[in-house]
Amino acid sequence: MDSSQFLAIENTLFTAVMVLYLASMVLYFVFFAMKNDRAAQIAGWVITAAFVLHTAALVVRGVGAGRLPLTNQYEFATSFAWGICLCFLVFVRKYHFRALGTFVTPVIFLLIGYAAMQSREVRELMPALRSNWLGIHVSTAIISYGAFGVSFAVSLMFLLKQGRENHDFWKKNIPDYDRLDIISYRAVSLGFLFLTFVIITGAIWAERAWGSYWSWDPKETWSLITWIIYAIYLHLRLNKGWRGRRAAWFAVIGFVCVLFTYIGVNTFIPGIHSYA
Amino acid sequence: MDRWKKAGRFLCSMKCAVILLVVLAAACTAGSLLPQGQTAAYYTANYAESLAGAILLFHLDDVFHCWWFVGLTIFLCANLLACNVLRFPALRKRMKEGFTATKRIAEWDGVPAAVTAEEPEEIFKRLGFRNVTRGVMAVTRPTQTEAAGPESVPARYAVRHRIGVWGAWLCHLGMLVIIAGFGLGQMFQVQYSVYGVPGQTKPIGDTGYELRIDDFRVKLREDDTVEQYETDMTVTRAGENSAAAGASGTETAETGITGAAEASETAGAAGAAGTFATSETAETVGTVSVNHPLTIRGMKFYQNSTGWAANVQIYKGSELLQEGVICAGEYALVEDMEGLAVVLNAFYPDYVRGADGMPATASSALNNPGYLYTLYYNDRILGMNVLTEDEIITVEDYGIRFTDPQQYTLIQIKRDPFTPVAAAGGLLVMLSLVLAFYLPPEEVWAVQRSDGLWALAGRSRKEGAYFLEELAKYGGKAPAGSPAEAGNEQTE
Ligand code: HEM
Numbered sequence: 192m193d194s195s196q197f198l199a200i201e202n203t204l205f206t207a208v209m210v211l212y213l214a215s216m217v218l219y220f221v222f223f224a225m226k227n228d229r230a231a232q233i234a235g236w237v238i239t240a241a242f243v244l245h246t247a248a249l250v251v252r253g254v255g256a257g258r259l260p261l262t263n264q265y266e267f268a269t270s271f272a273w274g275i276c277l278c279f280l281v282f283v284r285k286y287h288f289r290a291l292g293t294f295v296t297p298v299i300f301l302l303i304g305y306a307a308m309q310s311r312e313v314r315e316l317m318p319a320l321r322s323n324w325l326g327i328h329v330s331t332a333i334i335s336y337g338a339f340g341v342s343f344a345v346s347l348m349f350l351l352k353q354g355r356e357n358h359d360f361w362k363k364n365i366p367d368y369d370r371l372d373i374i375s376y377r378a379v380s381l382g383f384l385f386l387t388f389v390i391i392t393g394a395i396w397a398e399r400a401w402g403s404y405w406s407w408d409p410k411e412t413w414s415l416i417t418w419i420i421y422a423i424y425l426h427l428r429l430n431k432g433w434r435g436r437r438a439a440w441f442a443v444i445g446f447v448c449v450l451f452t453y454i455g456v457n458t459f460i461p462g463i464h465s466y467a
Numbered sequence: 468m469d470r471w472k473k474a475g476r477f478l479c480s481m482k483c484a485v486i487l488l489v490v491l492a493a494a495c496t497a498g499s500l501l502p503q504g505q506t507a508a509y510y511t512a513n514y515a516e517s518l519a520g521a522i523l524l525f526h527l528d529d530v531f532h533c534w535w536f537v538g539l540t541i542f543l544c545a546n547l548l549a550c551n552v553l554r555f556p557a558l559r560k561r562m563k564e565g566f567t568a569t570k571r572i573a574e575w576d577g578v579p580a581a582v583t584a585e586e587p588e589e590i591f592k593r594l595g596f597r598n599v600t601r602g603v604m605a606v607t608r609p610t611q612t613e614a615a616g617p618e619s620v621p622a623r624y625a626v627r628h629r630i631g632v633w634g635a636w637l638c639h640l641g642m643l644v645i646i647a648g649f650g651l652g653q654m655f656q657v658q659y660s661v662y663g664v665p666g667q668t669k670p671i672g673d674t675g676y677e678l679r680i681d682d683f684r685v686k687l688r689e690d691d692t693v694e695q696y697e698t699d700m701t702v703t704r705a706g707e708n709s710a711a712a713g714a715s716g717t718e719t720a721e722t723g724i725t726g727a728a729e730a731s732e733t734a735g736a737a738g739a740a741g742t743f744a745t746s747e748t749a750e751t752v753g754t755v756s757v758n759h760p761l762t763i764r765g766m767k768f769y770q771n772s773t774g775w776a777a778n779v780q781i782y783k784g785s786e787l788l789q790e791g792v793i794c795a796g797e798y799a800l801v802e803d804m805e806g807l808a809v810v811l812n813a814f815y816p817d818y819v820r821g822a823d824g825m826p827a828t829a830s831s832a833l834n835n836p837g838y839l840y841t842l843y844y845n846d847r848i849l850g851m852n853v854l855t856e857d858e859i860i861t862v863e864d865y866g867i868r869f870t871d872p873q874q875y876t877l878i879q880i881k882r883d884p885f886t887p888v889a890a891a892g893g894l895l896v897m898l899s900l901v902l903a904f905y906l907p908p909e910e911v912w913a914v915q916r917s918d919g920l921w922a923l924a925g926r927s928r929k930e931g932a933y934f935l936e937e938l939a940k941y942g943g944k945a946p947a948g949s950p951a952e953a954g955n956e957q958t959e
Contacts, residue, residue, distance in 0.1 A: 317693065318695050318757035319757055369932060370933070373929075376929075377929070383900065384905075387900055388897060391896075394893070399759070400758050404886065407531045413495075413499060415495055416492050416499075419495070422488060423489060426481055426485050426488075429481065
């Protein structure tokens with residue numbers, strides 16, 4: 192098979208994945224709006240299937256391109272969505288918390304939609320991008336962003352829960368504040384650890400490619416800003432009075448920074464990272 | 468005095484740290500959104516007057532190097548250091564003796580995660596705890612009167628991941644090391660760049676070394692995209708290289724290449740990150756390419772970029788007066804006529820005139836070389852135009868032409884002895900975060916109730932209620948028929 196055939200297969204898989212994510216999102220909404228448990232159960236299967244096909248799509252693209260599929264906006268957007276889905280599945284398994292799907296699937300769907308709008312052409316890499324550190328740098332970014340996506344969804348639920356504490360559905364399906372806080376914290380911990388890997392591997396790569404491990408390039412600076420926001424979150428949680436609501440706000444702002452680092456910086460600020 | 472103490476305590480506090488981090492994040496935002504390092508005129512031209520004034524007043528045109536940003540970073544470091552120094556004794560105590568069963572159980576609010584007939588040691592081991600301590604605990608039962616005093620009951624206790632206590636502390640230390648390494652690097656690093664075409668030898672700043680470019684290759688793929696840029700180069704002490712430098716370009720380049728091949732054979736172990744070898748004449752020969760820098764005599768060499776150069780020839784009548792290579796952006800002085808100079812502003816390998824009338828290149832292939840030049844006489848511009856391959860500029864008796872376009876290589880050279888310090892800090896932060904988040908200290912304990920069943924409890928700062936659920940899962944349910952007096956044990 193030549194590379195165009197691989198890409199054709201990837202195209203089909205990608206379309207299927209998009210439809211499945213959309214279906215799971217609708218089902219999670221049905222679960223939430225109509226309080227239908229069965230819908231949540233089916234949504235769980237659908238999103239698992241989507242994840243499996245999504246993994247296959249990425250593998251096929253990687254084989255077709257002859258390298259890790261992590262180098263342009265399309266590849267990173269679809270991998271980013273994959274990362275959130277992975278973290279979502281892990282957290283759902285660990286904390287038995289299905290309602291999370293209602294908040295996570297829209298984020299996944301938005302990213303997959305963004306990916307669909309990007310060019311899917313496989314381009315050869317410029318010399319600076321031909322580095323093993325790039326592979327490590329971007330794969331760690333996917334896990335990190337995925338985990339932050341989950342913490343964003345959980346924190347949003349935390350903030351929305353206020354005033355709804357006594358609704359039966361919320362009582363039954365949404366964990367109490369303490370537990371939401373813990374789940375969000377565990378997701379931020381994972382994301383923060385990996386974001387640290389991202390920044391450090393990025394610095395190593397920049398040092399080898401450009402001769403300077405930190406040059407305040409906008410993308411570097413924004414990843415640092417994101418990292419600081421989450422560091423603030425971690426410290427806020429240590430103080431009983433700041434825990435919960437205030438920390439939840441920082442987790443939400445943190446994810447907005449993640450999105451800005453990824454999409455906004457390329458769109459609004461020129462810099463050496465403009466290619467990815 | 469009291470006020471000073473209060474201020475001191477605030478400066479060492481986490482509250483202060485959070486405020487500092489918020490301000491630093493805001494400063495970084497400003498630094499990334501506002502163009503940095505432009506002239507004052509740029510800001511006044513592009514922003515409203517008051518905003519431009521504020522930008523200049525607060526140094527927002529160079530946020531990352533201005534005094535208040537550096538000051539805040541130093542403040543954060545002092546805060547971090549104070550935090551670590553102040554917390555050290557408590558952490559050491561916690562590590563050494565804080566986890567005694569008595570103390571923990573005395574703090575326990577008495578609600579067990581599970582009640583079981585099974586020996587707790589087995590349960591704790593299944594949960595992943597080793598070294599379960601058996602002992603007795605002083606417990607006051609609610610059914611007893613206060614006067615009866617506590618009763619000694621059998622107890623079990625286990626702890627794991629004590630080392631995790633140090634996670635945050637080491638992370639703070641790592642941050643201090645990174646910032647120190649970066650800051651010292653900024654102060655003491657030296658950087659040079661050398662560019663040229665094969666055959667040229669140029670000094671590396673004031674280091675006393677020279678760099679000779681032996682060969683430069685632009686490797687293209689089939690689709691004409693660049694795969695790699697590679698420079699073969701020789702580093703020598705200034706002066707030692709003079710014979711080679713005087714020779715004609717191509718010859719030097721050739722000897723350079725063979726030199727490189729021989730040398731790297733003798734130093735077969737030089738590895739993948741560029742290859743180099745040192746010959747007896749104290750020459751160091753090596754190859755650098757993008758992503759594969761090379762360290763020679765404490766200096767690190769990077770393949771940075773490339774551009775176009777050309778041979779410039781100056782004639783008087785039909786007699787060739789002088790000849791030499793200049794890179795785009797450089798000038799050549801006409802030696803025979805003081806004050807006359809030509810600048811090669813830009814080069815277009817496949818020259819076309821764009822729709823807007825401006826010169827452009829149709830491709831990266833050398834199909835139709837076009838040289839954009841400016842001619843000066845005593846700082847006055849005599850002319851500016853694009854010259855193609857066979858055209859000649861004439862000024863009085865003089866003729867100037869460009870030939871033999873070729874790509875030059877730009878090598879960046881850097882010496883920063885503090886990079887390893889920052890790298891060590893980075894490694895420390897990564898490891899410490901694994902400690903802080905994934906090896907948090909966790910403890911479990913059990914006390915035997917009056918009915919002989921064991922009440923299990925535990926704590927984990929990370930997993931909170933979920934840890935207790937896990938414990939309950941492993942501990943199982945209370946055997947049927949046992950009184951459901953889950954929370955009845957009162958400890959003191
Ligand atoms: C760049 C600056 C900083 C970074 C990256 C950082 C990072 C961290 C991290 C990752 C944790 C662990 C959080 C957790 O376990 O949930 C932590 C905990 C903590 N940090 Fe920081 N920190 C910084 C600055 C500071 C400063 C300046 C202070 C104090 C004045 C401080 C005080 C603390 C305290 C008291 C803890 C709790 C320690 C413990 O649980 O043993 N931090 N920090």
